[in-house]
Amino acid sequence: MNYSGAEILIKSLEAENVDTIFGYPGGQVLPIYDALYDADIRHILCRHEQGAAHAADGYARATGRPGVCLATSGPGATNLVTGIANAHMDSVPLVAITGQVPWSLLGRDSFQEADITGITLPITKHSYLVRDPSELARIVKEAFYIATTGRPGPVLIDIPKDVSSTVNEYIVPEELHLPGYKPVSEADSWQVVEAAKAIAASERPVIYAGGGVIISGAHEELLRFAELLMAPVATTLMGLGGFPGTHPLSLGMLGMHGTKYANFAVCECDLLIAVGARFDDRVTGKLETFAHEAKVIHIDIDPAEIGKNVRVDIPVNGDVKIVLKQLMNVLQPRLGEAWREKIQMWKKEYPIDFCDNRELKPQAVIREIYRQTGGDARITTEVGQHQMWTAQYYTFSKPRSFISSGGLGTMGYGMPAAIGVQAGCPGDTVFDIAGDGSIQMNIQELCTAVNYELPINVAVMDNGFLGMVRQWQELFYNRRYSQTKLFNPDFVKLAEAYGAEGFRVTKRSELAPVLEQAIRSSKPVMIDFMVESEENVMPMVPPGESLSKMLG
Amino acid sequence: MTHTLAVLVENTPGILARVAGLFSRRGFNIDSLAVGRSEDPGISRMTIVVEGDDSILEQVTKQLHKLIDVIKITDVTRDDFVDRELVMIKVNTETSTRAEIMQLVDIFRARIVDVGPKSLTIEVTGYESKINAFENSLRPFGILEMVRTGKVAMLRGFKSITISDHQKREETN
Ligand SMILES: Cc1ncc(C[n+]2csc(CCOP(=O)(O)OP(=O)(O)O)c2C)c(N)n1
Numbered sequence: 001m002n003y004s005g006a007e008i009l010i011k012s013l014e015a016e017n018v019d020t021i022f023g024y025p026g027g028q029v030l031p032i033y034d035a036l037y038d039a040d041i042r043h044i045l046c047r048h049e050q051g052a053a054h055a056a057d058g059y060a061r062a063t064g065r066p067g068v069c070l071a072t073s074g075p076g077a078t079n080l081v082t083g084i085a086n087a088h089m090d091s092v093p094l095v096a097i098t099g100q101v102p103w104s105l106l107g108r109d110s111f112q113e114a115d116i117t118g119i120t121l122p123i124t125k126h127s128y129l130v131r132d133p134s135e136l137a138r139i140v141k142e143a144f145y146i147a148t149t150g151r152p153g154p155v156l157i158d159i160p161k162d163v164s165s166t167v168n169e170y171i172v173p174e175e176l177h178l179p180g181y182k183p184v185s186e187a188d189s190w191q192v193v194e195a196a197k198a199i200a201a202s203e204r205p206v207i208y209a210g211g212g213v214i215i216s217g218a219h220e221e222l223l224r225f226a227e228l229l230m231a232p233v234a235t236t237l238m239g240l241g242g243f244p245g246t247h248p249l250s251l252g253m254l255g256m257h258g259t260k261y262a263n264f265a266v267c268e269c270d271l272l273i274a275v276g277a278r279f280d281d282r283v284t285g286k287l288e289t290f291a292h293e294a295k296v297i298h299i300d301i302d303p304a305e306i307g308k309n310v311r312v313d314i315p316v317n318g319d320v321k322i323v324l325k326q327l328m329n330v331l332q333p334r335l336g337e338a339w340r341e342k343i344q345m346w347k348k349e350y351p352i353d354f355c356d357n358r359e360l361k362p363q364a365v366i367r368e369i370y371r372q373t374g375g376d377a378r379i380t381t382e383v384g385q386h387q388m389w390t391a392q393y394y395t396f397s398k399p400r401s402f403i404s405s406g407g408l409g410t411m412g413y414g415m416p417a418a419i420g421v422q423a424g425c426p427g428d429t430v431f432d433i434a435g436d437g438s439i440q441m442n443i444q445e446l447c448t449a450v451n452y453e454l455p456i457n458v459a460v461m462d463n464g465f466l467g468m469v470r471q472w473q474e475l476f477y478n479r480r481y482s483q484t485k486l487f488n489p490d491f492v493k494l495a496e497a498y499g500a501e502g503f504r505v506t507k508r509s510e511l512a513p514v515l516e517q518a519i520r521s522s523k524p525v526m527i528d529f530m531v532e533s534e535e536n537v538m539p540m541v542p543p544g545e546s547l548s549k550m551l552g
Numbered sequence: 553m554t555h556t557l558a559v560l561v562e563n564t565p566g567i568l569a570r571v572a573g574l575f576s577r578r579g580f581n582i583d584s585l586a587v588g589r590s591e592d593p594g595i596s597r598m599t600i601v602v603e604g605d606d607s608i609l610e611q612v613t614k615q616l617h618k619l620i621d622v623i624k625i626t627d628v629t630r631d632d633f634v635d636r637e638l639v640m641i642k643v644n645t646e647t648s649t650r651a652e653i654m655q656l657v658d659i660f661r662a663r664i665v666d667v668g669p670k671s672l673t674i675e676v677t678g679y680e681s682k683i684n685a686f687e688n689s690l691r692p693f694g695i696l697e698m699v700r701t702g703k704v705a706m707l708r709g710f711k712s713i714t715i716s717d718h719q720k721r722e723e724t725n
């Protein structure tokens with residue numbers, strides 16, 4: 001039987017078990033929207049294509065299944081770019097589908113033509129410009145396979161309008177033929193043996209766990225591995241939730257705004273076991289002094305990450321879940337009590353804490369959210385101080401519960417991501433912990449949440465500043481607050497205008513009751529927390545400094 | 553250190569942009585890049601000459617491997633290989649210098665491919681140092697124009713770089 005290219009696309013998406021698409025229509029995707037009209041796939045109309053891309057990204061991070069977004073050619077496609085870059089930096093399986101002008105008009109600067117495969121070349125894992133409807137079914141299958149396997153990432157499919165409207169046969173693609181793409185799973189046994197030897201010989205090991213742990217679903221293996229070695233675990237921002245934050249071996253987050261004890265432990269360890277992490281500069285600080293006494297084992301699925309930023313003594317190239325199992329097969333339990341005692345001492349001496357003066361401190365708000373949700377909510381964030389406080393004061397213990405823009409640091413990520421999370425996990429309590437600056441970058445998506453009855457909770461840490469930038473101005477630019485003081489709208493009224501519920505909290509005494517009310521509400525909620533305006537995120541490693549040189 | 557990489561890629565429309573873009577955004581220096589069809593019509597072969605120490609080369613190789621359409625990468629510099637480049641040089645000639653230039657053409661086993669009233673177009677193939685020497689010896693006469701294909705390279709003897717043995721692609725990792 002014959003189908004239009006658009007129908008073939010929808011059939012192929014159904015074959016990939018896609019249940020939700022986040023998108024926005026336009027001229028060159030009319031055939032696709034027409035085919036969607038009677039498809040079994042739920043389409044969520046976001047209010048900006050960037051929102052659609054972030055929502056698909058949030059959906060993917062929360063569920064582990066690929067997120068799908070759809071936009072028209074030209075401005076629709078370019079509006080996806082930030083979302084695609086964001087997914088690329090954090091290795092999120094995203095399939096972005098864009099309309100394109102028909103082949104007959106391509107390359108002529110036609111109306112709403114943009115070379116989106118060219119524009120996104122450096123920020124996609126792979127991309128396709130479809131030439132013929134006969135290729136579509138295979139391309140969709142390849143795209144999902146590439147997006148979700150190995151080190152996941154965004155794949156873009158650009159579909160000219162003539163391709164989506166021309167009729168063709170739908171042939172279910174057979175085996176994929178990708179001779180240049182062979183993701184690894186098991187590590188070579190010599191690498192495992194070398195790593196095991198180094199582990200056995202170490203006295204002060206530290207596990208440095210990144211987002212790879214969550215992506216590969218290795219949290220249980222990591223827990224067993226850490227307990228087998230009795231080795232402390234520091235996680236990156238992306239790794240939060242990959243190891244229970246409540247566990248005695250947890251060091252919390254390391255790096256620029258990490259805990260002192262995590263950073264001290266890394267500075268003094270004799271063996272650093274990096275598990276699905278990529279030695280980002282926000283983690284390492286000054287590279288020359290990072291873990292300078294340690295041998296480094298680097299376990300990663302992407303061989304290009306190994307040795308990219310730091311010298312690695314023992315590369316272990318494989319899927320971290322499988323590699324951890326391989327290692328546990330050859331490792332003996334160990335105790336290392338002296339090392340743990342030392343860390344215990346640091347934990348006592350330098351706990352992560354703030355000066356709680358009973359005013360409405362942002363840290364106190366986040367602790368209260370943690371208390372009331374029992375640590376069970378899915379938390380997204382925007383970017384800035386509130387993001388770091390969330391990482392520090394909401395103790396994450398489950399994978400896929402902390403969803404934040406790590407690599408790109410995209411303000412405006414949190415609310416659309418929360419929408420995607422809520423769409424993928426309908427029964428869960430979802431919070432976007434936001435800043436008053438960031439929230440306005442994709443505020444229009446509040447309309448989407450109301451429209452689709454997605455009861456997200458948006459907690460705005462309203463400090464009247466682009467706080468993180470202000471903090472840097474305070475510390476490194478002599479308090480010259482250039483363009484960081486914010487004039488804000490009335491967030492309560494704004495929420496109500498969108499059809500959400502709005503609350504305001506100005507005093508500490510209102511915090512618990514209002515939060516309770518918000519969580520109980522079955523509607524999308526926005527809470528304006530009028531927090532202290534010049535609070536700083538501490539501790540802090542000044543940029544380019546060693547991890548041992550922490551302020552605060 | 554200069555490395556010569558033989559890279560087999562799927563013959564897809566965007567592949568050249570992908571490879572070139574990768575080099576520029578990661579800050580790797582390409583000395584030359586030559587592309588054409590391989591013995592298999594679906595597969596193109598690139599010869600890429602890169603400058604860099606072992607750690608840079610390792611990154612280049614690993615990053616190239618991440619491109620889905622890159623099938624196999626071999627650093628021929630690690631083995632016994634032959635490389636060649638084809639160059640065309642249009643050189644200024646006077647009646648007084650023509651004979652001398654023809655003599656150089658002979659010495660370097662170059663070929664004259666076009667004769668103009670005041671110029672000769674000369675083709676020469678060879679390895680890099682020969683070509684450089686030839687270019688230098690023509691320079692005093694006045695080089696009007698020069699075009700180089702970039703280097704192509706192949707392993708010596710029975711060894712070959714083809715897809716059939718691509719299981720061995722890890723050899724460069
Ligand atoms: C799209 C984008 N633009 C600019 C920045 C730079 N930036 C990082 S944090 C920040 C301030 C964020 O302010 P707010 O959302 O109020 O959060 P706060 O730091 O006050 O908690 C800015 C401007 C960014 N990360 N993303």
Ligand SMILES: [Mg+2]
Binds near residue numbers: 462463464465466467
């Ligand atoms: Mg703010």
